[in-house]
Amino acid sequence: MKIFIIGAYPRSLINFRGQLISLLVGFGWHVTSLSSGANVEEIKSIKNLGSDYIDYKVKRNGLNPFNDINTLISFFCILKRNSPDVILAYTIKPIIWGGIAARLLKHNNFNALITGLGYAFQSGGFFKNILVFIVVNLYRIALKNAKSVIFQNHDNMNLFIDKGIVDKSKCYVVNGSGVDLKHFKLTSLTKEPNFLLIARLLGDKGIREYVKAAKLIKGKYPNALFELVGPEDPSIDGITIDRVNKWTDSGYIQYKGSSNDVRPFIKKCNIFVLPSYHEGMPRTVLEAMAMGRPILTTDVPGCRETVMNGENGWLVEKANFEQLAERMIWFIENQDQWKVMGQKSYSIANEKFDVHKVNAEILKIMGISNEKTF
Incomplete structure (x- = not known):
C-alpha cells in the first residue's frame, strides 16, 4: 500500500x-x-x-x-x-x-x-x-x-x-x-526575565506587537530580555531582516536568526510569547509547554487551546501591544508563579499534545x- x-x-x-x-x-x-x-x-x-x-x-x-x-x-x-x-x-x-x-x-x-x-x-x-x-x-x-x-x-x-x-x-x-516529549524535555527555569518568540518573520505572528511591548517595558525593567528566533518569509506579510536588525540595534529585542533546533533558546527563556493573529495549533507553543514554560499568547483560534488562563499562562487580545506589555510586566513582577505555570504547561502537553x-x-x-x- x-x-x-x-x-x-x-x-x-x-x-x-x-x-x-x-x-x-x-x-x-x-x-x-x-x-x-x-x-x-x-x-x-x-x-x-x-x-x-x-x-x-x-x-x-x-x-x-x-x-x-x-x-x-x-x-x-x-x-x-x-x-x-x-x-x-x-x-x-x-x-x-x-x-x-x-x-x-x-x-x-x-x-x-x-x-x-x-x-x-x-x-x-x-x-x-x-x-x-x-x-x-x-x-x-x-x-x-x-x-x-x-x-x-x-x-x-x-x-x-x-x-x-x-x-x-x-x-x-x-x-x-x-510534540515529541522525549525530544522536548522538561528543563529548569532561571531567575532572569527572559521572554522568547519563535516564528517566521511575518506581521501576523504578532512580531511588531512584541517589539512595541518590549520597547514599553525596557524603560522600567532594562534587564528584561526579549529574544526573537525565526527565518525570513517571502510572503506579502513578511518582515525584512533590515527591519528586524533596526529593532535589535535599538536595543528592544535580540534577534537570534533561524534555527533547526529551538531547544537551546527555549531552555534559556522563562516565558514563551506568541502574539499571533491566527493559528491552527502553534507548534512552537507546544514545544515550550513540553519544556515547562509559561505561555503568553493571544485569544485567537489555535492559540487559545494551549492556555488555561491564569494557570499555565495568559491570553491577551490580538494586536493589542499594551495588553501584551501588561502581562509581560505581570510575569516580571510575579516570578514565584513561573515554576507553577511552567509545571502546568508540562502537564497539559503530556495529557493533550x-x-x-x-x-x-x-x-x-x-x-x-x-x-x-x-
Missing part, C-alpha cells in the same frame, strides 16, 4: 510529520513525501525516515494563474504516474492543487490536514476580500470528494462548515501536530490502524 504525504516545505516534513512518516513505515506502508525545493541534506533526512521523496513545482506565496496551473499539472502527473492508495496533504497549496489533481483523477482517498487558515483568510480591503473569495472556492472544489478533512481547532472547522467549503460529516479535530497520541488519532480517522498504537 502506497501513501503520499504532501507538504509545502521540506523541513516541515521532517520536523512536523517525521514521527507520522516513521509510524507509517513501521506499519509496512510505502511512504512517499512530497514538497518543493528540498536541498541534499533535507532529502537525506526524509529518506532516513524510510520515505521516498518527490519534488514538485510551486510558488508558495500569492495566487498567480500561470504558476498555480503548473503546480496543478505537476501534481496531476505525479499522482497519475505513481497511483498512491492514500494521500494526506497539509497547508494551503498542497491541499488545493493536490486535492483538485486527485479529484480529476477520481482518486477516492484524499485526506486534508488544515494546519491553519493563514493570511488568505484574513479580512481586509476590496482586493483582500477578492482573495478570500477565490481561496474559499478553491478549497470547496479541492475538498468536495475528500475522504476526511482534519482540523487543529474547532473554530477553523466551524468556519469551513459555515462557509459551505466542506460537509460536516467529513470533519474531525485533533490536538495540533503534537503527545505526538504519538495525535498521530494515532490522525491515522484512525484515515482508517489506518495498528493494535500496538492504541
